[in-house]
Amino acid sequence: MTSNKEFGYNREVFNRLRGLANAWSGITVTDEKFEMYYARLTKRLRFHKLADFKDYLHMVENDAHEFKEFINCITTNVTSFGREQHHFDYLKAFLTQSHHKEFNIWSAGCSSGEEPYSIILNLMPVCEKKGIKLTITATDLDTDVLQKGANGVYPLQAIEKYDLAVKKQFFEKGKGTNNNKCRVKEKYRKLVTFQQLNLMDEWQLSQKYDVIFCRNVLIYFDAPKKQRLARKYWDHLVPEGHLFLGHSETLHKISDDFDSVGKTIYRKRG
Structure with missing residues (x-):
């Protein structure tokens, strides 16, 4: 003892x-x-x-x-707005050249919502310009952080990196006792469906996705579980759909079902 x-x-x-x-x-x-x-x-x-x-x-x-x-x-929940910006830059360029009418993204391990809302901040200007309907499924193991994500309330310092135009478009500033906080506007919160999901269970997901964000999740699993997850992600992606991993993660020796198309960016084969 x-x-x-x-x-x-x-x-x-x-x-x-x-x-x-x-x-x-x-x-x-x-x-x-x-x-x-x-x-x-x-x-x-x-x-x-x-x-x-x-x-x-x-x-x-x-x-x-x-x-x-x-x-x-x-459960470890470390996240922030705009993490690994190169992923969002890649998607903006991809959507700019695409002919999608709908674009469905899964944020697996979404924590308290900064990742799905970062996706919206980056992609909505392109989606609105091209008339693309964007929807996001956001899942996590932790029910507490899922509720935070659904509420969409964050300290103002969390979005200080963004310029005033972005803040005004996507956030409402708190008043009174909440004057040091902001909230994602309702029209953008409605684009995200938050739900609990255990990656080790059978996934109750009703669709396939154009993109799956699974960043800083694989690091918590051993090799056999990583291989199983990679195969299941492959199954849940549309043809040539994209999988985004965290900065210290790789599919090398984990899966041959994806092509590397950028830094921790993979595209589904076959």
């Missing part, structure tokens, strides 16, 4: 907790996450007035609601 901690916590409890997370989500949790688990989950022990992580483990194993809270706590 670690003596200098507020709550009793040891490797046995950590191993059982990360085993539960892996069994449900497929996410590989390394030994280095030992302290992260403690730091993130202590608020749940305080909330339930528990003295020991063994008591919390018992609750997670027997209470479906607390299991959901557990997953939300240990």
Whole structure:
């Protein structure tokens, strides 16, 4: 038992907790996450007035609601507006030359919504000019961040990189107690459908997509699961559809079903 901690916590409890997370989500949790688990989950022990992580483990194993809270706590959600701008620049150029009347995008691992809304900020000028109907499906494991995304409320500093014209077109500035916040305008929020999805489950998706954003998601899975995911993404893309990965991810030795057409940009073969 670690003596200098507020709550009793040891490797046995950590191993059982990360085993539960892996069994449900497929996410590989390394030994280095030992302290992260403690730091993130202590608020749940305080909330339930528990003295020991063994008591919390018992609750997670027997209470479906607390299991959901557990997953939300240990899921990593790091995102921002305009991350990896080269992906958006590629899509703008692609759409400018395309003959699409509709364009459907899936943001897999959308976190709190910055990615799908960044897609809208970048693509809407082209879509409006060419009369292209844009729709976005945004999914994540964490129900808390999905609600944040659906609400579309962010601190003003989150969009400080954009010029005034962009801010005025896409956002409403908060007033009173919300004067340091902004909200994505309703007409643009309506373009995004947020829903929970576990990538390890069978996907209940009713369509195929022109583009799938799966950025900084594969890094959490082992090689067999990465291969399985790549095949499923291939299945859910239209012919010659595009898959966008995170800056440290690759399909090299993972899948031969895609052609590399840019930095972490892949196009479906066959």
